[in-house]
Amino acid sequence: MIETPYLLFLGDAPDQLAAKVAQGIKDWRPENAVGQFRMEGCKADLGLPDMDLAAAKAAGAKTLVIGVANRGGVISRAWKKVLIAALEEGFDLASGLHNLLRDEADLVAVAEATGRALHDVRVPEVEYPIANGVKRSGKRVLAVGTDCSVGKMYTALALDTAMRERGMKSTFRATGQTGILITGDGVPLDAVVADFMAGSIEWLTPDNDADHWDIIEGQGSLFHVSFSGVTMALIHGGQPDALILCHEPTRAHMRGLPGYTLPTLEVLRDTALPLAQVANPACQVVGIAVNTQHMSRDEATAYLTDLEAEMGLPATDPYRFGAGKLAEALAAL
Amino acid sequence: MIETPYLLFLGDAPDQLAAKVAQGIKDWRPENAVGQFRMEGCKADLGLPDMDLAAAKAAGAKTLVIGVANRGGVISRAWKKVLIAALEEGFDLASGLHNLLRDEADLVAVAEATGRALHDVRVPEVEYPIANGVKRSGKRVLAVGTDCSVGKMYTALALDTAMRERGMKSTFRATGQTGILITGDGVPLDAVVADFMAGSIEWLTPDNDADHWDIIEGQGSLFHVSFSGVTMALIHGGQPDALILCHEPTRAHMRGLPGYTLPTLEVLRDTALPLAQVANPACQVVGIAVNTQHMSRDEATAYLTDLEAEMGLPATDPYRFGAGKLAEALAAL
Numbered sequence: 001m002i003e004t005p006y007l008l009f010l011g012d013a014p015d016q017l018a019a020k021v022a023q024g025i026k027d028w029r030p031e032n033a034v035g036q037f038r039m040e041g042c043k044a045d046l047g048l049p050d051m052d053l054a055a056a057k058a059a060g061a062k063t064l065v066i067g068v069a070n071r072g073g074v075i076s077r078a079w080k081k082v083l084i085a086a087l088e089e090g091f092d093l094a095s096g097l098h099n100l101l102r103d104e105a106d107l108v109a110v111a112e113a114t115g116r117a118l119h120d121v122r123v124p125e126v127e128y129p130i131a132n133g134v135k136r137s138g139k140r141v142l143a144v145g146t147d148c149s150v151g152k153m154y155t156a157l158a159l160d161t162a163m164r165e166r167g168m169k170s171t172f173r174a175t176g177q178t179g180i181l182i183t184g185d186g187v188p189l190d191a192v193v194a195d196f197m198a199g200s201i202e203w204l205t206p207d208n209d210a211d212h213w214d215i216i217e218g219q220g221s222l223f224h225v226s227f228s229g230v231t232m233a234l235i236h237g238g239q240p241d242a243l244i245l246c247h248e249p250t251r252a253h254m255r256g257l258p259g260y261t262l263p264t265l266e267v268l269r270d271t272a273l274p275l276a277q278v279a280n281p282a283c284q285v286v287g288i289a290v291n292t293q294h295m296s297r298d299e300a301t302a303y304l305t306d307l308e309a310e311m312g313l314p315a316t317d318p319y320r321f322g323a324g325k326l327a328e329a330l331a332a333l
Numbered sequence: 334m335i336e337t338p339y340l341l342f343l344g345d346a347p348d349q350l351a352a353k354v355a356q357g358i359k360d361w362r363p364e365n366a367v368g369q370f371r372m373e374g375c376k377a378d379l380g381l382p383d384m385d386l387a388a389a390k391a392a393g394a395k396t397l398v399i400g401v402a403n404r405g406g407v408i409s410r411a412w413k414k415v416l417i418a419a420l421e422e423g424f425d426l427a428s429g430l431h432n433l434l435r436d437e438a439d440l441v442a443v444a445e446a447t448g449r450a451l452h453d454v455r456v457p458e459v460e461y462p463i464a465n466g467v468k469r470s471g472k473r474v475l476a477v478g479t480d481c482s483v484g485k486m487y488t489a490l491a492l493d494t495a496m497r498e499r500g501m502k503s504t505f506r507a508t509g510q511t512g513i514l515i516t517g518d519g520v521p522l523d524a525v526v527a528d529f530m531a532g533s534i535e536w537l538t539p540d541n542d543a544d545h546w547d548i549i550e551g552q553g554s555l556f557h558v559s560f561s562g563v564t565m566a567l568i569h570g571g572q573p574d575a576l577i578l579c580h581e582p583t584r585a586h587m588r589g590l591p592g593y594t595l596p597t598l599e600v601l602r603d604t605a606l607p608l609a610q611v612a613n614p615a616c617q618v619v620g621i622a623v624n625t626q627h628m629s630r631d632e633a634t635a636y637l638t639d640l641e642a643e644m645g646l647p648a649t650d651p652y653r654f655g656a657g658k659l660a661e662a663l664a665a666l
Binding site: 236 | 523531555562565568596608
């Protein structure tokens with residue numbers, strides 16, 4: 001569990017895209033984002049107050065989050081200076097970088113001396129159990145995709161917002177690095193050892209109030225041969241009551257797999273639902289989230305209207321049109 | 334890669350069952366089993382020559398394999414004495430124990446001093462790639478089960494034997510601890526990090542002659558919620574041309590999951606085949622392997638005859654009746 005709120009470290013980001021983790025935190029958990037820390041030459045700007053460490057500390061920030069990708073996979077001397085000063089100032093550090101904070105001897109030494117925590121969200125900090133498949137109380141919804149990177153995290157976060165707006169009880173459950181940094185906790189599922197994958201998701205979504213929804217961030221795709229095992233573990237460990245199908249209609253082939261075409265939404269439904277019903281016989285497919293970023297507004301609207309008629313399910317682009325339809329479908333379950 | 338042949342260490346095994354790893358090596362790779370090493374009080378006997386370290390060394394043994402489960406998960410002082418003497422004598426050590434050889438400071442020190450290797454087959458020794466899904470040459474067959482522990486490893490090893498007897502080119506590809514110790518190499522799939530599961534199986538079953546078969550050891554089950562992600566990674570990473578369905582007809586519920594019933598063989602076929610065809614559109618289900626150990630011989634024969642008629646596939650118990658039918662089904666593909 002990472003202590004919030006955060007000071008968002010943008011470093012010397014070469015462009016806005018490099019700061020997409022920080023952007024995600026600001027978009028989805030603005031209450032966690034006290035300010036931004038930019039170094040000389042930084043080309044990203046979240047529109048948050050620029051703060052030095054002392055100002056952020058005074059404003060209540062507890063953790064400096066590295067919200068930017070580093071160049072060449074190396075934590076530079078210039079970054080180090082800021083990170084070490086942050087530890088000295090009383091901040092914890094949190095990072096989703098491939099090269100881990102804990103592998104940097106100077107950071108480890110200063111963190112120990114100052115009693116601060118180093119959170120590397122790429123690697124599990126918990127010993128997860130093996131899944132036992134026992135039915136849990138409360139409800140769960142999982143986004144499953146025709147492919148990787150079709151908007152499953154975005155859909156889940158937008159759904160969480162829409163449900164809260166309607167007074168429903170919901171919790172976004174992060175299963176990837178960005179989601180974990182946004183919310184402060186979760187399971188870095190792609191880094192979990194095979195035998196414990198499903199168990200980690202049971203651990204992440206424990207017993208809860210009967211009317212509470214865990215919104216589980218999806219990963220991979222049953223149809224993506226590199227990562228389908230991870231998706232399978234989410235479907236069985238998550239015990240979902242509801243599935244949301246996610247799709248990006250203009251993609252020519254599976255992400256990173258030129259020889260592989262995407263399945264249709266019908267095939268995704270007919271594959272994912274029976275597998276989900278192994279763990280939860282009551283599971284239903286309740287809606288569709290489409291990433292229409294490569295379509296005009298008119299094209300997107302027409303596509304969604306046709307899709308609703310064809311599939312008999314509410315369909316939306318949560319980014320363009322909100323996730324209200326999906327929240328209502330869950331409320332009606 | 335573990336150097337063969339082996340001296341099989343049975344330690345102070347309390348009964349024959351405790352030595353089942355050693356038994357598997359002797360049954361399936363007798364040419365790897367030079368002799369057995371038994372300590373005082375050992376209640377297991379493989380019927381191999383009893384040898385001390387010097388005799389086994391003289392007979393050509395390269396590795397001392399711990400072929401027995403230890404009590405309480407601790408490597409005892411009495412065992413240590415033998416293991417250290419073996420290292421001094423020039424043996425490598427190999428183990429599938431949960432507590433690792435590499436975590437024992439004395440073994441590590443002596444192995445370093447003597448230049449010998451410690452193989453803990455529970456943990457990967459390789460950095461596996463992420464799967465790329467590119468079609469590989471050669472053929473592959475995978476055993477998939479209605480449940481865990483229904484005889485998938487046994488089926489694969491028996492099939493390998495039957496194929497070699499027929500002059501077919503085949504290689505058993507181990508994906509679990511016992512299989513790895515039997516053959517000397519493989520992937521400990523349940524210990525691989527999620528993102529690399531499918532890639533580890535691609536690595537294990539590389540390009541090969543067009544008429545060569547990799548016989549991939551199955552793990553878990555698509556219907557076992559604790560381990561289904563591992564099975565999924567085998568199906569997509571393995572790119573099988575052929576599936577063999579494995580079943581144990583008398584089991585009342587899924588292994589370790591009292592609330593879960595087994596799927597039928599029809600449901601297993603209809604679930605596994607379309608998923609396998611994502612990675613290899615030519616994949617077919619070619620046969621059925623049934624573990625009939627809890628049925629009389631007459632019951633087993635009647636069951637298999639009915640099953641062949643119902644499913645339209647050759648069905649056998651490889652242990653009781655051999656795997657010839659399955660080898661012939663593969664030869665006919």
